[in-house]
Amino acid sequence: MLWPTFPFDPQETLTSYADRLSMFHTGRGMERILRDNRIHHEHFVSGREEAVMGFAEAIGHPVEEIRRNAIRVFQRSGEFRGEATSKSFLLPQAKRYCPACLADDGGPTDWRFRLLWGFRHVQRCDRHGLWLSATGNAAASCLRVAMNDTFLAEPEDAAAEQPAYLDWLRQSVENTRSEETPWLADQTLEQILAASEMIGAVLQHGHKVKLSKLSPAETEEATDIGFSIYSEGSDAVVEALDTIRQASPASAVQAGPLAHYGALFDWLDRRSNSIDPGPIRDLLRDHIVKHSAVEPGSKVLGIEINERRYHTLYSLSAEVGVERPRLSRLLRKLGEIPAGTTEVAGANMVFEAASTVPLIEAFQLYSTGTPISRL
Numbered sequence: 001m002l003w004p005t006f007p008f009d010p011q012e013t014l015t016s017y018a019d020r021l022s023m024f025h026t027g028r029g030m031e032r033i034l035r036d037n038r039i040h041h042e043h044f045v046s047g048r049e050e051a052v053m054g055f056a057e058a059i060g061h062p063v064e065e066i067r068r069n070a071i072r073v074f075q076r077s078g079e080f081r082g083e084a085t086s087k088s089f090l091l092p093q094a095k096r097y098c099p100a101c102l103a104d105d106g107g108p109t110d111w112r113f114r115l116l117w118g119f120r121h122v123q124r125c126d127r128h129g130l131w132l133s134a135t136g137n138a139a140a141s142c143l144r145v146a147m148n149d150t151f152l153a154e155p156e157d158a159a160a161e162q163p164a165y166l167d168w169l170r171q172s173v174e175n176t177r178s179e180e181t182p183w184l185a186d187q188t189l190e191q192i193l194a195a196s197e198m199i200g201a202v203l204q205h206g207h208k209v210k211l212s213k214l215s216p217a218e219t220e221e222a223t224d225i226g227f228s229i230y231s232e233g234s235d236a237v238v239e240a241l242d243t244i245r246q247a248s249p250a251s252a253v254q255a256g257p258l259a260h261y262g263a264l265f266d267w268l269d270r271r272s273n274s275i276d277p278g279p280i281r282d283l284l285r286d287h288i289v290k291h292s293a294v295e296p297g298s299k300v301l302g303i304e305i306n307e308r309r310y311h312t313l314y315s316l317s318a319e320v321g322v323e324r325p326r327l328s329r330l331l332r333k334l335g336e337i338p339a340g341t342t343e344v345a346g347a348n349m350v351f352e353a354a355s356t357v358p359l360i361e362a363f364q365l366y367s368t369g370t371p372i373s374r375l
Helices: 014-026 030-036 041-045 049-059 063-067 099-105 164-174 189-205 216-230 234-246 257-261 263-271 280-291 313-320 324-333 343-347 353-366
Strands: 077-080 083-086 310-312 350-352
Touching (some): 014 041, 014 049, 030 041, 041 049, 049 063, 164 189, 189 234, 234 257, 257 263, 263 280
């Protein structure tokens, strides 16, 4: 068993701690201490269970304490504390750092890469309020190597108020949250932050927003806006979907969900298939079916819709066997199309199938006035 050792910092990544410990004992990097204890370097860096357990036993630390800060990396995805993640959500590589934190740590052999800095949605230091700076070697697993003997960057103050989601994430990682709503407790960290970021980005930057084009400050702002909505629960998310749909430039009745919800739909339809995005997908699907005339048998976000909930004027005409111009006049007479609505606007409306079809059929059957053919 390795001796002497120093306490494991729960805010630090496992690879960062291993490098500091190796420098203390051997004067050389993490590879040396792993080799001396017959631990495969690549397996350890990628968070394999046997390598992590072997390291914990070698240094005399409880396995559970060490395992909590191990980031499992697979070829196309990852895992953190039992939660599946996309590969980019949480990285073990020391790509960013806070200059003030490293100055507090001391010399390069004492630098600690904080676990929080590896999360893609973290853009600033939660302790000093500074924007995180990029290292010179984004592939390195410890700051001592990543900095490559370069000087610390000049601290850049993040003038805006610290976002609420950053405090929430820190407390979640440190397991210091006093309480959590069932809505958030039932979701993974990535499900919450990814949905928050996308909702906020579409609200803030429009339907065609590209997340990769946003600056760190814009990414933080979008995630914070989205988190303020998403953390309130499903009703708040549905209200945000209402706003997103209403803000869509699409006006044609034939416009699909991509036009109505933009990047949010694109993400849930094509870009989040490797990792379960959580309840946001079900909420959006329900919203689409509720507000669009989805044909029975159509697939919406991976689920086949078997029952029609809404009709367009065109599909309603075919359903009840009434020509479209006559049907339009009937719907105006019945109050389903408001007075003053233009023909174009009326053609772009949708009508609830469960109530509108029986209403028309009842009118045809029981009306004692002018026959429908002469309306």
